[in-house]
Amino acid sequence: MNLILVTFIILLAFTSYYFGRKKALVIQSSQRLTALPKFYGYYLAAWCAAPALIIFALWSVFEPSIVKTFILQDYTDQNLTKNELQLIYTKVKALAAGTYTGNITNFLDESANKYIQLKGIANSAKVAIILAILIFSLSFAYRSVQKNDRMREPVEIFLKWVLFVASLGAVLVTIGIVFSLLFEAIRFFQAVKIFDFIFGTHWYPAKTFVRDGQPDPELMKDAFGAVPLFAGTFFIAFIAMCVAIPIGLLSGIYLSEYAGRGIRKYAKPIIEILAGIPTVVYGFFAALTVGPFVKEIGNAMGLQVSAESALAAGAVMGVMIIPFISSLSDDVMTAVPQNLRDGSYAMGATKSETVKKVIFPAALPGIVGSILLAVSRAVGETMIVVMASGLAANLTMNPLESTSTITAQIVVILIGDQQFGDPKTQSAFALGISLFIVTLLLNVIALSVVKKYREKYE
Amino acid sequence: MNSFKKNLLKKRYNAERRFQWYGKIAIGLALSFLAVFMFQIFSKGYSAFQKTWIVTEVHYDKELLLIDAESPSKDDLENADYYDVAYKAMTSLDTGLPEEEDRQLIQMVSYKYEAEVKDLLLKNPDFLGKIVPIKLTASDDVDQVHKGNYPRDIPEKNRRVNDYQLQIYDMLNERGDILSEFNISFFTSPDSREAELAGIASSFMGTVFSILVCLAFSFPVAVLAAIYLEEFAPKNKFTDFIEVNINNLAAVPSIVFGLLGLGVLLAVFNLPRSTPLVGGITLSLMTLPTIIIAARASLKAVPPSIREAALAMGASNMQTTMHHTVPLSMPGTLSGTIIGLAQALGETAPLILIGMVAFVNTIPGTPVDPAASLPVQIYIWSESAERGFVEKVSACIMVLLAFLILMNLAAQIVRHKFEKKWS
Numbered sequence: 045m046n047l048i049l050v051t052f053i054i055l056l057a058f059t060s061y062y063f064g065r066k067k068a069l070v071i072q073s074s075q076r077l078t079a080l081p082k083f084y085g086y087y088l089a090a091w092c093a094a095p096a097l098i099i100f101a102l103w104s105v106f107e108p109s110i111v112k113t114f115i116l117q118d119y120t121d122q123n124l125t126k127n128e129l130q131l132i133y134t135k136v137k138a139l140a141a142g143t144y145t146g147n148i149t150n151f152l153d154e155s156a157n158k159y160i161q162l163k164g165i166a167n168s169a170k171v172a173i174i175l176a177i178l179i180f181s182l183s184f185a186y187r188s189v190q191k192n193d194r195m196r197e198p199v200e201i202f203l204k205w206v207l208f209v210a211s212l213g214a215v216l217v218t219i220g221i222v223f224s225l226l227f228e229a230i231r232f233f234q235a236v237k238i239f240d241f242i243f244g245t246h247w248y249p250a251k252t253f254v255r256d257g258q259p260d261p262e263l264m265k266d267a268f269g270a271v272p273l274f275a276g277t278f279f280i281a282f283i284a285m286c287v288a289i290p291i292g293l294l295s296g297i298y299l300s301e302y303a304g305r306g307i308r309k310y311a312k313p314i315i316e317i318l319a320g321i322p323t324v325v326y327g328f329f330a331a332l333t334v335g336p337f338v339k340e341i342g343n344a345m346g347l348q349v350s351a352e353s354a355l356a357a358g359a360v361m362g363v364m365i366i367p368f369i370s371s372l373s374d375d376v377m378t379a380v381p382q383n384l385r386d387g388s389y390a391m392g393a394t395k396s397e398t399v400k401k402v403i404f405p406a407a408l409p410g411i412v413g414s415i416l417l418a419v420s421r422a423v424g425e426t427m428i429v430v431m432a433s434g435l436a437a438n439l440t441m442n443p444l445e446s447t448s449t450i451t452a453q454i455v456v457i458l459i460g461d462q463q464f465g466d467p468k469t470q471s472a473f474a475l476g477i478s479l480f481i482v483t484l485l486l487n488v489i490a491l492s493v494v495k496k497y498r499e500k501y502e
Numbered sequence: 503m504n505s506f507k508k509n510l511l512k513k514r515y516n517a518e519r520r521f522q523w524y525g526k527i528a529i530g531l532a533l534s535f536l537a538v539f540m541f542q543i544f545s546k547g548y549s550a551f552q553k554t555w556i557v558t559e560v561h562y563d564k565e566l567l568l569i570d571a572e573s574p575s576k577d578d579l580e581n582a583d584y585y586d587v588a589y590k591a592m593t594s595l596d597t598g599l600p601e602e603e604d605r606q607l608i609q610m611v612s613y614k615y616e617a618e619v620k621d622l623l624l625k626n627p628d629f630l631g632k633i634v635p636i637k638l639t640a641s642d643d644v645d646q647v648h649k650g651n652y653p654r655d656i657p658e659k660n661r662r663v664n665d666y667q668l669q670i671y672d673m674l675n676e677r678g679d680i681l682s683e684f685n686i687s688f689f690t691s692p693d694s695r696e697a698e699l700a701g702i703a704s705s706f707m708g709t710v711f712s713i714l715v716c717l718a719f720s721f722p723v724a725v726l727a728a729i730y731l732e733e734f735a736p737k738n739k740f741t742d743f744i745e746v747n748i749n750n751l752a753a754v755p756s757i758v759f760g761l762l763g764l765g766v767l768l769a770v771f772n773l774p775r776s777t778p779l780v781g782g783i784t785l786s787l788m789t790l791p792t793i794i795i796a797a798r799a800s801l802k803a804v805p806p807s808i809r810e811a812a813l814a815m816g817a818s819n820m821q822t823t824m825h826h827t828v829p830l831s832m833p834g835t836l837s838g839t840i841i842g843l844a845q846a847l848g849e850t851a852p853l854i855l856i857g858m859v860a861f862v863n864t865i866p867g868t869p870v871d872p873a874a875s876l877p878v879q880i881y882i883w884s885e886s887a888e889r890g891f892v893e894k895v896s897a898c899i900m901v902l903l904a905f906l907i908l909m910n911l912a913a914q915i916v917r918h919k920f921e922k923k924w925s
Contacts, residue, residue, distance in 0.1 A: 108772075200820040204734055210726030211735070214748045214794065217787045221758060224765030291528045298525025315532050320906060322848025324877045325543075325899050328884045332892065333542055363535045370532070394514055396521035417753070424755025426851035431884065451757050451851070458764065458855050476761040480754065487753040 045167060049100065049174065057093035060182065064088035064189055071192055079195040086199045091185035094202070096178050103170050111162050115155055225480060228473035235467045236268045241474060244269015247437035247448075249457060249468045268471055270478070272439040276447035280358045280429060281422035283443060287362025288418060292369025293411070299370065300377040301399055312371065319367040327431030330360035335432055342444055350434065355443040357433035361425055368418040376410030376497065377403055409497035416490035420483045426451040450475045543903075547896025549649045553685035553698075554640040556611055556674060560591035561633045562623055569630075579624055588619040591636060596670060606666055612639040612698045637681060642697040642890035644671055648680055652889065662889075688897065692863050693879065697890025700883070702898055704862045708778050708873030709847065715782025715869055716846050720789045721839055725828075728797035728835070733823045752791035759788045760852030768856060776857040776872040784852050789842040796838020800831040805924045833920035837913040844909040848902070850877040876902045
């Protein structure tokens, strides 16, 4: 139904384009046109499609919730919780669609009939309203065409609005992220005190799982302490940086200061391949090759190493991050003005002394920025940790044990079927918002540092 | 020059050489990580492109098939009972075996062997009543033994292939009745719980649909947004806000987009779970900032003289942009889009959250059918304990990497071939 309606509107828009252009050509035979003929077509088509489609979209967004309120009105006197109401509504919909298999009570049957009826009314109303709008807007636009008004300006203003709305898309996504995270997280913090979440040292959400009724508040208090996750996240990120910073930085220095043009041309893109490999592939590599390798070495040295160690995950993550640091630091060091180098050479410094004492300090803000971006990448990395570093949230600083991270726990909690309204599910959103805040802060700092640095030399 | 100064100079030159070596070692390490990595994947994965068959003889006995008709129709063949015929085909390999041990032979082929026996007859109805050779898919364990991935010298009780089965395998191998052929079914069959039958067709189609949906949603919005920001936006607080927003969005961890997909697309808009449609929209939100940034950069690279010339000829701002600036910026925009899509192609975490990890053993035909995607398939298979899946994962990774390399090449070609150089 909806598809037919939309196709109809679009087809009508196309027809009105040709109609408008033709009309313009007719006008042209008697008087001078105020715009190119195609603008007459565009004008009609825009007036035809835009209002109808906007109304259609609004209608589609609001119709389901309005119908739902009407249906559930009959149940208000039964004192049901939100979840039970939701369940009833699902049943009613299934019954109306003919896919319901459970017990059919009179009440349900009545509701289903009412649902079908409401849907029918809504559908015909929608079609009627949209047809009315089409007729109204087309006749309005046609009058303008007949009067031979200036056609280019309104079309261009319309296009400009389309462009503006598209640029709001990015803002909408951010708003969507913040609201979807906040909405669930706030409900989580109604059940679990925010203090317990931020400072609790015990993370074991499976404990709160109850099939019926409310979970025990005492259990809840002790199950959602996120400290082990925060610690694990930064610990693994730290291991990753221990691998990535020396290798990345030295490669960056070599590429910008020592390497000839030929080496640089090939080595840089090849190193950047490391950043292009999907993280799930790194995860597989870490779990299957690096993890057992670390374990073997550890056992040979007489150490207790778990197969899923923080070290394996962190090291592989470090390899993934190398190009972020090497490429960015190469760029910022190349951007250091040549006269700084020349000055240093003139004083008799060797190349390495120049790098260490002049170029590196000059490029430091940019390098710090690139490292911060890399840390934010490491903090948000998911698949490597999920696959290679265990899922139990241990509060440990031993790189040979398994730890878990914020991202890994989000995946663990939400994999499979989720039940909304369950504190366990909501806790994933609370973790998500803390992750979002941490990475956002890192990025804002990094970007402002890099920007300051750029301004210094440009 | 006295000796102290000489020593100092020597020290400084040594330090210089050392420092250079550190740089070389660092680059060498980074490159060798890549090499080791590629080697591991290829050495583990190439064998998955070979499939092992066991050749045996099947007797399409009318009586055992329970076919009464003199000249049976296609329906008769379709509805016949293949259980005994298939069973006999395998147990005839060793007639000396007591009946209660028959399962050991049956376990050497995939559990779908009965269907394979049936398919052969349906394709060649004249085989009815005859004894013909047939290729049956070897079980995952026999397959791994044949490829040499399975250690034969560990104690029998720790092995999934017992001594008797190894003996039969060796006998067949000597007779040349173990075949190794290119594994077409890896590309044409959907996922399966059995490693020997599992293929990437379902996840491949899932990936294709997700990427197409992602392209359809992100490309138009991103290009229009970039045009607005670069060509029309007034310099004010709100424009700055949008720009900061886009830059930050580009650095949000992908899993947060998964939460967005779950919390908004599934919970609020009630879109169908586990489908490429939702996956594609989620990915499109992620690629949006990437494409906007690339499109803006390539719009910015169009020299102002082009715009000025168009304006001087009497074109309006909109005409200048749409007729001149945007077409000239397209190569850069397109190559940025392809790179953004390549990133989306490798994403796993957001797709897991919106339920694209469900086990799907059908090939999706539309974007609203449940599906997995290639990276998610890698995750699913690598979580599974069976040995046969290790090579499947590596092979799947090879396919995914090939895909990524192709896309990046395409981006390079678009950029170098069509981009105009302004000097």
